[in-house]
Amino acid sequence: MFILLWAGLVLGELSGHVHLVMGWLGVGGTLRACSSCYGLAWCWGNSQGMFILLWAGLVLLKQNICQISFPLLVFFRFDFCAIDSEKRPSENLGQVLFGERIEPSPYKFEFKKKVDCKPVCTKSYNTNKPEDKAHLDFLKKGMLLNYQHHWIVDNMPVTWCYDVEDGQKFCNPGFPIGCYVTEAGRPKDACVVNSDFKDKDTFYVFNHVDITIHYHVVENEAAGARLVAAKMEPKSYKHTKVEAPDCTGGPMYLNNKFSGELKIGYTYSVQFVEDKHIRWASRWDYILESMPHTNIQWFSIMNSLVIVLFLSGMVAMIMLRTLHKDIARYNQMDSVVTPLTPRPPPLHEDAQEEFGWKLVHGDVFRPPRKGMLLSVFLGSGTQIFIMIFVTLFFACLGFLSPANRGALMTCAVVLWVLLGTPAGYVAARFYKSFGGEKWKTNVLLTCFLCPGVVFADFFVMNLILWGEGSSAAMPFGTLVAILALWFCISVPLTFIGAYFGFKKTGIEHPVRTNQIPRQIPEQSFYTRSLPGIVMGGILPFGCIFIQLFFILNSIWSHQMYYMFGFLFLVFIILVITCSEATILLCYFHLCAEDYHWQWRSFLTSGFTAVYFLVYAIHYFFSKLQITGLASTILYFGYTMIMALIFFLFTGTIGFFACFWFVTKIYSVVKVD
Helix, strand or coil, X not given: CHHHHHHCCCCCCCCCCCCCCCCCCCECCEEECCECCCCCCEEECCCCCCEEEEECCEEEEECCEEEEECCHHHHHHHCCCCCCCCCCCCCCHHHHHCXXXXXXXXXXXXXXXXXXXXXXXXXXXXXXXHHHHHHHHHHHHHHHCCCEXXXXXXXXXXXXXXXXXXXXXXXXXXXXXXEEEXXXXXXXXXXXXXXXXXXXXXXXXXXXXXXXXXXXXXXXXXXXXXXEEEEEEEECCCCCCCCCCCCCCCCCXXXXXXXXXXXXXXXXXXXXXXXXXXXXXXXXXXXXXXXXXXXXXXXXXXXXXXXXXHHHHHHHHHHHHHHHHHXXXXXXXXXXXXXXXXXXXXXXXXXXXXXXXXXXXXCCCCXXXXXXXXXXXHHHHHHXXXXXXXXHHHHHCCCCCCCCCCHHHHHHHHHHHHCHHHHHHHHHHHHHHCCCCCHHHHHHHHXXXXXXXXXXXXXXXXXXXXXXXXXXXXXXHHHHHHHHHHHHHHHHHHHHHHHHHHHCCCCCCCCCCCCCCCCCCCCCHHHCHHHHHHHHCHHHHHHHXXXXXXXXXXXXXXCCCCCHHHHHHHHHHHHHHHHHHHHHXXXXXXXXXXXXXXXXXXXXXXXHHHHHHHHHHHHHHHHCCCCCHHHHHHHHHHHHHHHHHHHHHHXXXXXXXXXXXHHHHHHCCCCC
């Protein structure tokens, strides 16, 4: 589950419309905006009106001017107001991978100083000029696709809060650049908020914002205050006097067939409101509480728990009744049978079927075909499993909350790099137990096979982003840095792990392997490999598909994901479900005297990734409206990365569960 969140990179929110490549610097259909007031606390106090920015342990003293920021090249392409003089803050690795670009903006204001209809800039267009016409066409296309501004002040998103059904209020961390009324007179998207937006085949530009800053006075400390909320309301005004606007009059409209000269004046108003009820530590709550997902999440958890209880009951029945009965009968028969006393007859006709799993004791630990590839998959899967577990654990503790932008991706990448040692150790240990001797090939494949496939896919996607001019494209320097992390840290750590894995004695099995393989009897349809593998992935996928919807929304529709407690619980349920489903099917196949369990256990659990891929295709056609070949290739390219990581993750869980089960049952029976 988390893998999806970890791997999604580039598309933005279009209220159901996703259009990634428009040739501008930005994340999909989302205009990102971030703040130069980029601190952990925002304080004011003395008569000079200074405030302090506390950021990453650094104390910076600035004038009492706060500022909203946004991507510079994005606004150049859309021809919004921009500023060149401010230095842009640096992004961490996670923000770069997610395509977040923070730039300063000309929207500035002083603390506790009210601002009314302050002009920012004026843009003039003449449709007879090709350049101006291109700017207007691009602006209209952005409004048609419901492109969004995303602004940040003091690391808090500037939200647009509006009423929804049942009297509830939804706070969106972005607001549209404009809206469109169709030729039939039907208002689309944000045009429904104002009855004045009624002209047919007309665009309305949100060229004014009313910003409200909520602050909380700090108690028991030096005189000061902290920002606890930043809200805004987009509006449209056709200023009668662009040079001296008064924010009155009708909306700023742009007919689809307009030609001639046009001036758009951008303005903003700011007011400050003291809020004594919201503490700084809980300032994100009003955003998160407005997202009506909690009830659905509990339904998802209950649905998953029902599946887990069902599987647990099945496994318990096998372990406590059938297996216990079989083992007791085997041991009893072995103890009473002597050369002078014949073996007693079976108690009933299908006793042979009950005894079937013991008949393959001389072949159950026979090395699998393609043991090299299986061991490499197990090493990479172990690396991914530990990375996900540790990352989710830190996220549950609050270290990787949405307030720490890019922290989730940064943590995942760093953990993956540092976990090369377990990957090399597990791959080498199992390859040696499979009887392999090409240890150099094994460690090289562990280092480069799965990471290389992911990097090659990512590099091709990045080339497409470069070609389309998207800000989600990773800079060349960052690519070099990631390669350096891979080759200079991850690869040596993998070699170290492989060294200790090969140096250690091989895994001792509880029974000896016969020299001559046992012939496997003809299998019925439901005990064959393919039907069992296909059925094995259904139950694990059933546990996660509801959570999967929210994660895909977070990735592709740019909705905020914060329910890491639910996600960690679903992660545990997924591990249990994959383990129990694989053990259940493994027992049935052993009873049918089919001892090829190694690859089957890996593929049975790993087939959950195929169901995820099918669901991602369904999500693409039913929830998204992606246009253009390049955007479609990007969606499925990144989806394939997620599916591969998910395949290795779930497959490794299934193999280790089945390995433990087989080792356990054959270690408690007496074998001649």
